[in-house]
Structure formats: C-alpha cells, structure tokens
Amino acid sequence: MRPARALIDLQALRHNYQMAREVTGAKALAVVKADAYGHGAVRVAQALETEADGFAVACIEEALELRAAGICAPVLLLEGFFEADELPLIIENDFWCVVHSLWQLEAIEQAKLNKPLTIWLKLDSGMHRVGLHPKDYQEAYQRLLASGKVARIVLMSHFARADELDCVRSDEQVAVFEAARKGLSAEVSLRNSPSVMGWPNVGSDWVRPGIMLYGATPFGEDQAVAARLQPVMTLESKVICVRELPAGEPVGYGARFITPKPMRIGVVAMGYADGYPRHAPTGTPVLVAGQRSQLLGRVSMDMLCIDLTDVPHAGLGSTVELWGKNILASDIAVAAETIPYQIFCNLRRVPRLYCGD
C-alpha cells in the first residue's frame, strides 16, 4: 500500500474548539465548510458534536451531508441559499440561513413556509464581498420581522483584514457594524479565527472559528493564542528510494536542483496530486526519521525528493512528515506563497486516518 496518509487528531481538534470558546466566552459555530478544510466534515462534526454550539458550511449540499450522517446540531449556511427552491429543504432540516442580499430577502418574503426560519442577517461592513449595504440593513431587518417567516435573527458581518494585527480596518468595520445595527436588539456574530485570536475587544455573542480549529495560525507573525493551538492534521509518507549522487547532478524535473556536493537523496511517496504544493521550493522544511531536513528540486505529481545527506540514520522506509506537529502547515504555506487554508483544502487522494475519538 502506498504509505502517504493524513492522520487527523480529533483530540487536538476538540482542544482548539475549546480555546475558541475560552478566549471569547462566546458561543462558537465550528466552521466545517470545504470538507472541514480537508479534514473530513462528517468525522470532524461527529468529534465535536457533544460540545459544539453548531456548525457552519458554505452550501446546502455540505449541510445535508452532515444531517445524513446524523448530526442534529444547528448548521448555518454561510452564504444562505443560492436558489429560492432550497428554502423547503432549509426548513425541513432546520438549517440556519444567512441573508446577504436583497434578492434573498425578497425570496423569503415570497416563499410559502410552514415553519419560521433562523436568519443570520449579514452586513457588508467594508469587506465588499457579500452583505447588505449599511443603508439597507435596518429596513431588511424590519422586513424580515414583518414577513412573519422568521423566528430569530442574528446580526453578522465578516472581517477582511483581521489577520493584520496592527491594521485599523477591523476597527472601522466594527464601527460601521455598530452604526448599522443601532437600536436592534439581537445577537451578534462578527468573529472568524483571526478575530477570535487577535482582537479580544470585539463583541460577538457567536464566533465562527475555522482555521484555528485545525490548529493553524492565520497570522504571519508569532501570536499568543496561536502558540497554544494544536495541529490537527499530520501529512506523512515514507522514503521509497535512496540514492547517492556526486556533485553536479540534477535532481527531478527541469533540473531545478543540482547537487553542490556529493549528496544522499531520498524519494518520498508524496506529490502535488496529494495536495502537496507544487510551488514549494528547494529548502522547504520536512521531517525525516525525526530530524528536520529539506525538499530538493521540483515536486512531482506522486513523488518528491528530500535531502538525507545529514540524516544518516534515515533511509528506505523512514517516515517523513510533510506537515503536522513538527513542521507547521503555515510554514509550508509561507514557503509555497499561499495560506494554510489552501494547503489543507488541497488535500486529496491520501487516506485520512483518525485518532483521539
């Protein structure tokens, strides 16, 4: 059997979820969209179900997958419905639903519903992606109430730059939100992971942690809460071939690495078809047989090469950690000029093995 696999530590996941609660004192929807950022939405939701206040996903297909697996907790659709004909299913499954646009509000007004909805009314407080314009916010709230189709409304918005700890934009967004919701007595939800971790003064009855649940930091710098997160996913494989090369020999596609001296090279069963980033350059850290080493040359589809020159005890069959508790996914993200979110979401082909249930 090919030795590439992703180990998912559910105990670490629960630890990280509790941290989101602990540092905010708020209720927390565990964000499990995109197959729980590559960790497996059903297993992640099952592992959190007894403690989680609810879950959040990107679309009804993801929400239905949770219900089909027996998850009864609240599930929020972060973008609401994409078409009005999803509304009966939303009602039937008790999904909570974001309203981010006037067309969604109109669809609710026109729908025939046999039960009232729980709506999270989204304001565009400055990110300018989705969300109602501040001038429409109060009226939308009143129209939802007047429709008689809504049992409960939570007021929400989303930060564009909370991962930049000394940027004033988040404070500006909070000010826009506070002005827009003036006089409305409803619960509030503003905080994603970077805001949960780095913005302690933002009020939020509900928080929406995603990346922090999986133990990765959204920040480009050291941060106190980030230091206490536990990585959940370990991507590992084994050395399947070892070769000794003299100086001046090319390694891999395009001869992107040429041995500057005699070197011992290990070939690892892991490639970009597994989600390891092809853009990770020579020098990207790996752990082999418990010791840090580095990637050499181009990442192939199914294999990559690492340096064993200074790891004499490593050889054929040695275990390699591509990311996990020793090599942080966020460090791989930096090397590959992306973010840990994408590193995790790109995971595919490798079997996921769960522990800590």
Ligand SMILES: *Cc1c(COP(=O)(O)O)cnc(C)c1O
């Ligand atoms: C994805 C998402 C989150 C979670 O973001 P993280 O940065 O992963 O914590 C929270 N809220 C909304 C609206 C989202 O789309």
